[in-house]
Amino acid sequence: MNHQGYEERLRFTRATLRNQYGLDTTTIDAIEYDPECPFPYNNFVYRVGILPNATGLKTQKLVRPQPGTVALPQQADHVIMRLSNASAGLNDHNRVENEVAAMHLARAALQPMRIVPAVYGWGSASKSQGWILMEYMSGAPLDAILPTLVYDDKERAIGQVAAIVRGLQTFELPSTIQGFGGLNFDNEGNIVAAQLTLSTGGPYTTYSEMLTSLLDEQLAKSDSSNIIQALNNILFDKNDFRITAILDFDWARIGWEGDECLASFHRAYARLPPPDEPDDQRAALRTALLKGFPDTLPPASPVVDWEVARIWDEQLAEVRASRPRTIPRIGAFSTVYALLDLLCPNSLCNQVIVRQRTEENMEKEKHAIGERLGKLLERSVSEIL
Numbered sequence: 105m106n107h108q109g110y111e112e113r114l115r116f117t118r119a120t121l122r123n124q125y126g127l128d129t130t131t132i133d134a135i136e137y138d139p140e141c142p143f144p145y146n147n148f149v150y151r152v153g154i155l156p157n158a159t160g161l162k163t164q165k166l167v168r169p170q171p172g173t174v175a176l177p178q179q180a181d182h183v184i185m186r187l188s189n190a191s192a193g194l195n196d197h198n199r200v201e202n203e204v205a206a207m208h209l210a211r212a213a214l215q216p217m218r219i220v221p222a223v224y225g226w227g228s229a230s231k232s233q234g235w236i237l238m239e240y241m242s243g244a245p246l247d248a249i250l251p252t253l254v255y256d257d258k259e260r261a262i263g264q265v266a267a268i269v270r271g272l273q274t275f276e277l278p279s280t281i282q283g284f285g286g287l288n289f290d291n292e293g294n295i296v297a298a299q300l301t302l303s304t305g306g307p308y309t310t311y312s313e314m315l316t317s318l319l320d321e322q323l324a325k326s327d328s329s330n331i332i333q334a335l336n337n338i339l340f341d342k343n344d345f346r347i348t349a350i351l352d353f354d355w356a357r358i359g360w361e362g363d364e365c366l367a368s369f370h371r372a373y374a375r376l377p378p379p380d381e382p383d384d385q386r387a388a389l390r391t392a393l394l395k396g397f398p399d400t401l402p403p404a405s406p407v408v409d410w411e412v413a414r415i416w417d418e419q420l421a422e423v424r425a426s427r428p429r430t431i432p433r434i435g436a437f438s439t440v441y442a443l444l445d446l447l448c449p450n451s452l453c454n455q456v457i458v459r460q461r462t463e464e465n466m467e468k469e470k471h472a473i474g475e476r477l478g479k480l481l482e483r484s485v486s487e488i489l
Contacts, residue, residue: 105191107139113148116233119183121154124225125176125237128155132185134381143454146194146354148187151240154180171293172204176224176237183224188234196229198288198298199354200236205287205295206356207238213275214268219349243339243348247370250412259415261340264347266419273361273426283307284314284358301355311360315440322447361426362434364442365393373413376428379435380476383407393417393428394435439480446477454480 114132121127130153133419135289137148161306169175176183188199221239228234240440253261280294281287284308288298300314303321308314339349357363369375377383377390385405392398397417401410422426428434451457451469458466 105143106137106141106189108146110139113187114150116187116235117150117152120185120227120235120237121152121183129153130155135184144191144193145189147189147352150185150187152183152185154183158241170226171289171295172208172300173223173225179238182239183236184221186236186238188229190229191231194301194354195286195299196234197304198286199229199301200226200234201228201288202286202298202301202356203353204236205289206353207327209275209277209287209295209357210272210350210353214271214350217268217271217347219268219347221349221351240347241339241351246338246347248338249340249342251409255411255415257345258412260345261347261420262412262415263419263422265338266416266423266425268347268350269364269420270423270425276426277358280298281358283309284311284360286357296309296360300357302357308376314359319440319447322444338352360437362428362431362437365428365431365434366438372407373409374416376434378445379439380442380479397430443477443480446473446480449473 117132118129121129131151133151134151135151136151139144188194188196190196196328204223207220207223211222214220219241221241223236223238225237226235233276246265250258250261278295281292281297283297283306285308286298286300287295290296292446299306303318305317305321308317337350337352338347339351340346341348365374365376367375373389374393377386377395379390381387381390385402388402389408389410392413397414401414404410417427449469451461452466452473
């Protein structure tokens with residue numbers, strides 16, 4: 105599935121760097137790529153070695169600067185080329201523009217930290233191959249490093265993440281962005297609200313309007329769906345002991361501060377479980393995130409990292425970032441997110457998964473999900489919205 109078109113993508117990368125920047129490539133290495141992966145990748149990401157030269161810099165200067173970009177530095181010897189996968193089932197209308205605009209905003213929000221890659225150029229995915237040429241930043245996925253750290257070092261690392269969360273939460277958006285949804289650039293290069301990457305809807309006047317639209321779309325998609333494999337998006341340098349990069353803004357949107365707690369943060373310690381969570385450990389995590397952690401933590405669990413969960417909560421409080429227990433009505437909104445998941449669950453809607461399951465097993469899960477949906481729908485609309 106993913107390997108189809110591999111050589112064509114490499115040719116596209118070489119041609120783009122040569123034709124638009126006058127640069128020759130030395131190496132092109134795929135990042136986090138498995139040709140046998142049965143699910144479509146969201147993007148194909150390549151680390152590209154380049155030979156900087158004066159011709160390339162002159163060619164670049166002749167092109168009108170694109171919104172959200174800076175000039176490619178003369179000393180750069182590696183860049184990242186990110187190619188959108190049209191088979192990923194996402195909304196390509198302003199998908200690339202959404203990511204570039206989100207990176208531009210995040211870069212401004214997190215100054216003076218230099219952890220959001222600079223963008224050197226991009227091409228829209230609306231009518232052809234979408235691409236983003238960006239700065240190469242080193243580091244290893246923080247999720248892989250965190251379990252190897254002692255308690256004090258976990259506090260230091262998570263404290264850096266908490267500071268990033270605080271910076272994003274408190275950033276004042278440009279006045280040109282009105283409403284909720286995805287992002288795009290207008291004819292003057294201003295960032296404006298636009299369609300979502302994960303949906304064909306938007307922009308929306310209110311947050312509740314956006315949620316209603318997402319619920320409607322999940323109902324419409326309940327016969328088919330795609331699983332998008334998200335890459336680990338925080339890089340960490342263990343030697344310097346600092347976060348070096350935040351990557352992958354493809355799904356970014358203008359929403360509500362509780363979105364991160366309900367959909368983005370790590371399931372094992374930071375994401376608020378749904379109100380009908382069937383797993384006892386995760387149900388206990390929901391209580392802790394909403395009401396406070398007990399003095400004595402529960403035993404270690406494969407599904408909940410209790411030590412990191414408490415550190416996470418404490419570090420958010422330390423930097424005065426919003427967290428589940430300080431966000432009004434987040435418990436009610438978590439019901440909406442649970443409905444979004446249950447209306448089109450991957451285990452029943454993704455064709456790759458479905459082909460690997462027996463009919464009897466599928467029927468059992470349909471029945472169980474039906475019962476969960478029934479209980480959730482018993483909650484009053486006034487409580488949810």
